[in-house]
Amino acid sequence: MSNNKEKVISFPHIGNYHTPITKLIENTLEGKVVLAPPITKKTIDLGAKNSPDFVCVPFKYNLGNYIEALDNGANFLIQAGGGCRFGYYGEVQEQILKDLGYDFEFFSLVDTSNVSPIAYYKEFKKINPKLNFRQFYSAFKLALEQVNAIDDIEKYIRENIGFEVNEGSFEKLEKSFHSDLSKTNNTKEVKNIYNEYKFKFEQIPIDKPKNPLRVGIVGELYVLMEPFSSYFIEKEMAKKGIEVKRFITISYLLFSKDHNEKKLIKYANPYLKYAIGADGTDSVARTKQLAESGFDGIIHIKPFGCTPEVNSMPPVQRVSRDYNIPVLYFSFDTQTSETGIKTRLEAFYDMLIMRKEKI
């Protein structure tokens, strides 16, 4: 790609986080952002068709996003690093796309788990050498503020959407929240939008029983946060009137995960003695936490072939046995049957209801 060309930047989707990522890029890098189209069946078909068989599902979704973004005019792609083999995926994806004949630049962030502004600044400066720290810091703060607002609002939605009186009321307001959030460009505005929408969400009429069915969802971060990849499992649970608890969000990954790891391993004892990589440690510790907090059931989700999550399954199963709490396991791939997921979820739900009535 010629150096004089304007940068048209894109990145893979994950949940609703494209707003803060876009703002961070627009406010720090020279160029414009072209979002990959929202994920559809075509995205994953493109990704799967051009990926090696052995890679996990996040690789395939990201690759599909890149192809669609390049087809829409992107010429500069960004990939995040990760605490598992994901950290090596950038190079492979770049080569695949080059072999497909695309002309672009590719940049892999080295380690996005270290949330220090200095570390991120050093990475972004490699892309834009003119970037100064002051400019970066205020853009970084804005993005983090937006991430926190999204995570807090979505937590409220997960806990209450299953009990809305007027179907679609949460979803409608959520769309409007994301649209307003995408127009903000300073932290004060983000705080105002957050407060305004938190209030509005709390005003939505719900009919929530005192003791609703509560299910925790644990597992690998991509399938937890990108609803398309888990066949909108949280939405399916909400349709059944279930309150959903999920720990993993971007703010959790950025601010708490690493600091908490030792504590989580200690807490997960005797089921776990060492970290088992990526989100596996979390899955075991959180399963125990959910069991001790009186949740009715747990759903463990992972991409097919995800080693850290495969490792977490035996200890999760032991927690399930010792605390007598049911766990339903799902493994997602590009060929997963949606009907199969719905049927198993239905059976799990019936079992939880019967169990609750008995208790």
Ligand code: SF4
């Ligand atoms: S955590 Fe598992 S699924 Fe996610 S990128 Fe790593 S290996 Fe793949």
